Amino acid sequence: MIEIKNVSKTYGDQKAVNNLSLSISEGSVFGFLGPNGAGKTTTIKMLTGINSPDEGTVEIDGHSPEISSVREKIGFKPEEPHFYEYLTGLEFIKFAGDLFEQSYKKTEVEYLEIMKSAGIYDARDKIIKNYSKGMRQRLGFAQATVNNPEYIFLDEPLEGLDPIGRRELKDMIRRLRSQGKTIFFNSHILSDIEILCDKIGVIHRGELIYTGPVLEFCRGKSLEERFIEEVEGINNKS
């Protein structure tokens, strides 16, 4: 279970997240939406233990993600993932796996299996510098699942992918969901969120404006229409 309680985070004068509270049950796919600069990435950084909240608490299974043992259960793919350019894809996946207590004993065959399921097996010995954007997204996805995590955080996982790549990654998300994984992802591509998520959270200017089932939010309209309506409504008020 992911529990965010009254979390605030400020960078300089800018309040990136303001009094955010969220609860995400195990085994669900949660979509986190918001315009640029709304606080989505800041939230994901606090959920993965990269940064700490200034106020409030973030808990995964009742513990802070800043604790190492909690991060053992986490997988994270940053937005536009950058990698060590001079490593090969396989070397990078091994590196990512070796940082976990539970996966460092994995054999090369197991790592290759992970690459295969992410669709980058053929590029395993290629230097990452020569990877396309789509291949980098897949590599980011592969490293996020290298430890067989219970909780997977994906920051804009479908960005920069062609339609076939997007379909394949969506299939991967569905497959992980069927394995009982909890998936939290940020995306600008609302049609994908609509298809994949059980619940959504909408954040704007650091504040949560909605959390609940997708259908309840849409009220018969498309997610995109409703999202724009909500955000513009707030913008017009202020």
Added chain:
Amino acid sequence: MRRIIVIAKNTFKETIRDRIMYGILIFSLLFLFSVTVIGSLSLGEDLFIIRSFGLAGIYLFGLIITLFLGASLIYKEVEFKTIYIILSKPIKDSEVILGKFFGLLTSIASTVGLMGLIYLSVVWFNGGGVDYGSILAMILQLFEFSIIISILILLSTFSSPIASTIYTIVIVYSGHLLTLMLNYSANLGGFQKYIVLGAYYLFPNLEKFNIRNLVVHNLNITQTEFILAMGYAIIYTSLALCLAHFVFQKKEF
């Protein structure tokens, strides 16, 4: 410990494959071969010139490679956001800092080792036999580089690669002039004296690691001096890395 090795291995692979580093290394190897020619131009002082230029060359190129690779070590991780991938894994900040340090030190040791092998072969072919003095000089150089790497890591946690490089060059330059500064401070009074003394105690005394002149003149360094220099390097490096860890821990990503 295991995670430190994982980060160190990754840093080693990443740095050793850097094409710019290859360029510097190839240039340094050509230089080391060319010292034979420079030596042959002297009148009967071939070996003296070879050792003098060779050891200075290894130091200079080692320093350039250290500055080039070290100045962006942490900065690049933050700038290119690879740090997100590392910090979301079950790893401590201290393990990241130590892994980076040992990884880069291994890369520098490998390049100095390669340059050293070429240099020792050149000395041997010119009738100098196995040059044990030069081996000691290169070992001490590595200890000096360990201090420089730790300073670079500390600086790269909060400043850009260019700024880190400039600060480190100033520190290295001052670090080789500390004894002179101390002597100079005797002629100063009041506030100025305290500033010079402050710099003397703050900056690393890098002359402790410079036995190149002794080696080329066939003079020996005592075992105590050698051990004290190593101890000094270990303590200074540890302090700089502790400080780097402190800054890194406070950093928001």
